[in-house]
């Protein structure tokens with residue numbers, strides 16, 4: 520479990536994180552979303568004790584990161600794939616980290632195997648591809664078998680196979696009951712990976728919701744097909760819905776799919792299709808954060 524309470528981080532007069540209170544619970548992948556400069560990395564750094572909050576606090580399992588003697592057992596993080604020393608061999612990089620937390624070499628070999636790097640254990644970090652370095656970062660995060668994991672933009676620069684691997688890994692880790700927080704500025708990516716999202720803008724909380732709630736909130740209409748189209752349209756209209764037709768289908772606003780199905784069933788009107796249609800999550804996200812984009816290109820007049 521990760522919590523921030525009234526977390527504020529100021530750089531000079533600029534509030535990178537502004538009175539942010541969030542809870543990230545175990546058992547699912549939580550997407551941490553916001554435009555560039557929204558404060559995602561700063562929040563993650565505060566959680567990991569790398570940045571000292573100006574006020575408020577960030578806790579992992581009820582304690583500050585600095586309060587843990589062997590923090591790798593509590594929380595693992597993938598922040599910056601370039602962080603490892605380039606001249607060091609992959610396995611040695613992990614061994615140094617492991618030792619500082621009382622973790623033995625056997626676990627090092629286990630995590631190398633787990634991330635598919637066993638064959639590259641003796642290669643120097645500097646010659647590893649970006650994808651392999653990302654895997655090495657994940658191996659480091661998993662060393663202490665922690666219950667809490669943070670990934671900062673983990674798919675950046677990865678090829679499709681690498682992206683699929685990391686998505687599966689995050690879901691598996693959450694499935695094991697761990698707390699998984701993953702930052703991204705792409706809602707489309709999070710729609711595939713996350714169960715819940717926390718959206719921030721200009722350091723402030725914009726929205727905390729499940730992906731399912733988000734889709735429902737941005738529901739546009741329900742597409743309904745029925746051989747008794749006219750009669751069904753009249754029934755739905757009488758129940759307060761606004762109904763239009765398109766391509767032989769009814770487009771219904773103002774009623775939930777279950778209400779539409781119940782009304783049709785009561786009149787014994789057959790329904791061949793009932794499809795709730797939402798604005799794309801990407802559109803929903805853009806609408807949510809449009810006031811908090813730090814730098815925006817000016818619209819060019821044509």
Ligand SMILES: Nc1ncnc2c1ncn2[C@@H]1O[C@H](COP(=O)(O)OP(=O)(O)OP(=O)(O)O)[C@@H](O)[C@H]1O
Nearest residue numbers: 530534535553554555556557558559560561562704
């Ligand atoms: N060390 C620093 N000194 C001064 N300003 C900083 C520092 N670190 C971050 N900031 C500023 O704080 C704000 C939040 O930055 P942060 O990196 O947390 O955002 P982010 O959401 O992770 O963005 P991105 O998606 O671009 O990584 C930005 O305006 C950034 O310029």
